[in-house]
Amino acid sequence: MDAIDTLLTRGVDQIYPSREALEKVLRSGKKLKLYQGFDPTGTQLHIGHMVGFRKLRQWQDLGHEVIFLIGDGTGQAGDPSGKKRSREKYLTQEELRQNGRDYVLQSGKIMLFDGPNPVRILYNADWLNKLSLVEILTIAGHFTLQQMLERDLYQERLKSNEDVSLREFMYPLLQGYDSVAMQVDLELGGSDQMFNMLAGRKLVKSYLNKEKYVMTVPLLTDSKGTKIGKTEGNVIGLTDAPHELFSKIMALGDDAIINCFILLTDKPEAEISEMKKQIAGSTNPMTFKKLLAWEITAQLNNPTQATQAQDYFEKTFQSHDLSHVEEFKISNLSANPIAILELLMQAKTAASKSEARRLVEQNAVEVDQTVVDIVNTNVTLKSGMTLRVGKKKFLRFT
Numbered sequence: 240m241d242a243i244d245t246l247l248t249r250g251v252d253q254i255y256p257s258r259e260a261l262e263k264v265l266r267s268g269k270k271l272k273l274y275q276g277f278d279p280t281g282t283q284l285h286i287g288h289m290v291g292f293r294k295l296r297q298w299q300d301l302g303h304e305v306i307f308l309i310g311d312g313t314g315q316a317g318d319p320s321g322k323k324r325s326r327e328k329y330l331t332q333e334e335l336r337q338n339g340r341d342y343v344l345q346s347g348k349i350m351l352f353d354g355p356n357p358v359r360i361l362y363n364a365d366w367l368n369k370l371s372l373v374e375i376l377t378i379a380g381h382f383t384l385q386q387m388l389e390r391d392l393y394q395e396r397l398k399s400n401e402d403v404s405l406r407e408f409m410y411p412l413l414q415g416y417d418s419v420a421m422q423v424d425l426e427l428g429g430s431d432q433m434f435n436m437l438a439g440r441k442l443v444k445s446y447l448n449k450e451k452y453v454m455t456v457p458l459l460t461d462s463k464g465t466k467i468g469k470t471e472g473n474v475i476g477l478t479d480a481p482h483e484l485f486s487k488i489m490a491l492g493d494d495a496i497i498n499c500f501i502l503l504t505d506k507p508e509a510e511i512s513e514m515k516k517q518i519a520g521s522t523n524p525m526t527f528k529k530l531l532a533w534e535i536t537a538q539l540n541n542p543t544q545a546t547q548a549q550d551y552f553e554k555t556f557q558s559h560d561l562s563h564v565e566e567f568k569i570s571n572l573s574a575n576p577i578a579i580l581e582l583l584m585q586a587k588t589a590a591s592k593s594e595a596r597r598l599v600e601q602n603a604v605e606v607d608q609t610v611v612d613i614v615n616t617n618v619t620l621k622s623g624m625t626l627r628v629g630k631k632k633f634l635r636f637t
Contacts, residue, residue, distance in 0.1 A: 274306035279338030287468030309339035312367030
């Protein structure tokens, strides 16, 4: 396959109006303006976001104009996609914009924001927050209640007697208007964004009288359809330390290996098909999972750090050699017992007491290779004792 074939097939779910129509435009040599939007309602991007970032980078490498859109406007409405109930809290524009800056820094591990064809950064509050009442009503006038209620997630909520907030009901209209404001030729997004992106396709046709292509990428899941990006309650972050990133990927289920190779690496598909056959046979999937962890760690860092991370994993979790494990210094080690929940927070293995409690209840905490399963346990620490949280966080107290 050439670069355009790869762009239009690997890691692609659907293309509207059709792959053939988009391919014809690309083969003509025309350069497109495209974007993907991100509502920065959190602070950390994870490997699930890599699927879209890698596709954006392919467009960028082919010379197209790529826009990284920060949804500090749409984020105030709250995207209902994938949500079984309405949000309890909405962030302000200021909070969203600050998170958006962090998103740009993290996504820079994959996309290029400088150089000859840099990705452009835009914020949709710059136009959404300036819309007048008449303009909002005009946008809404392009849609009917029946069209909006066709959305699966609204139907699911209604069946389960869950509220559908009018605030989030407006979300597809706002996202759709982004395409008009930027006058784009194409929008990229996860398959769960299809409804929102097609709303933009409708508005572009109405306002600008031109075609807007839509390309969806699949969500990163295992073979059972379970989303990947978070494991055991912890994000597999793009900016995780190399050894932690490697270990978290190794903690994924074996049925995630093939999908991750397809969506997160450049391994030839023929090689991936062969891996799939071997895994289905008698080959130990650990071999391929290590290769996957190395590939992703190298991509987000560099080959040397990936190799060091693999060495750390093999020594710590396979050979149980603790001589090189990360040290955590704590004052007055043996003076007084410390509550396990407090210890987890001090060691930065849990962000809050509620998260620490959940980890203990899930039997995910070991002190000196002994599982701690009672949340009100007190621990008397001595130098050399170890703490293990989940399958990827390991440290020794000094």
